[in-house]
Amino acid sequence: MHAAPVDPRDTCWEVDSPAFRVYFWQQPTVVSQASALELARWSSEEWRLTGPRDVNEVTAWAELHRGDRSYTLHVEVEGQEGLGLVKLAGTDPTSR
Template sequence: MQVRGVDPRDTTWEQDDATYRAYFWDKPALASDEYEVTGADVEEVLAWARAMAEETDSTYTLYVCVTDEGSPGLVRLSGTAGDPFA
């Protein structure tokens, strides 16, 4: 991990309400269940994803949804990197 100080004036926008995507990977079935989550902060979503993964005996990947030059995309926040079946 690398940490450096930053000037907070280097960004041009900020958004308080985030949309998250959670993927739960079921390795024996080679399948995943996907959910979109709104109306919660990242700590609430992480707690839910961890509990859901434990309850369903799966691994998870949590993303925040972003838009870059008009195209939707995902930024991984936590969990398994990429498709574990690939």
């Protein structure tokens, strides 16, 4: 990771109350030895969170509801091509 000073005037817009998404990941307890099959067997439960005070509240909610599952945390961003996601935390187990 690299950190550098930044000019805060270089941005054109910001969103004060973004929507977040939390994807909880789990895998069956019995898993095949084939890695491709393992990736295919992951499942996710997706949630959209609106109105949190900040990302810390979203993280606390995710930790409270995760159980024994891992999760990824995203913020929704509207772009020219439509709605997109920016990952803030976690690892998608199906991503290579």
